[in-house]
């Protein structure tokens with residue numbers, strides 16, 4: 001058998017992995033209130049805790065550099081525990097009066113602005129909250145990640161090997177009905193941020209971003225192609241070629 005790797009097989013494998021991770025993330029976002037509500041029930045099950053999410057926690061600047069709030073992998077347990085332990089940074093008050101917790105966030109180290117999507121475990125409400133303080137949140141999240149990396153290392157040292165669950169199994173375990181699991185809310189759409197110097201950033205919540213500054217378009221990706229970003233670049237190039245030039 002040939003030892004050579006087949007590049008197209010690798011591309012297909014990465015694409016499948018990416019789509020699987022996105023499907024897990026969409027189910028997480030869709031069922032965030034139930035997942036937060038039942039944290040005590042699943043937090044000690046490594047198969048559930050270490051479910052991988054596909055979040056886009058990069059900040060992209062026009063020099064073509066991405067600055068990470070935290071590096072992947074982003075584990076479900078880390079994101080949830082971090083919000084529960086630091087609600088002042090990763091939460092907001094729900095209109096019902098209870099604490100809501102962040103399940104997605106993005107921000108800029110330059111302006112310090114930070115926006116959170118939050119979910120209330122009590123009443124199921126979802127909303128958004130904008131604050132300042134990118135750096136403190138970055139430090140806090142990275143500390144939570146280190147703690148979990150050490151924990152995972154300990155499990156491995158002790159010969160505890162496990163296969164990470166499909167998030168659908170976690171949802172069944174905590175009593176989410178099959179019909180709800182089968183019908184998640186639509187995936188998040190591309191987000192638009194305007195920077196302090198007039199630059200506009202479009203972020204694909206599942207990976208990649210484009211920054212444009214009037215004349216130039218810079219695209220940044222991580223971990224494989226992003227259909228949303230690719231499509232936006234095509235559209236923007238069409239617009240750019242379509243207006244402003246008289247031949």
Ligand SMILES: [Zn+2]
Pocket residue numbers: 094095096097098120121122123124125
């Ligand atoms: Zn509420």
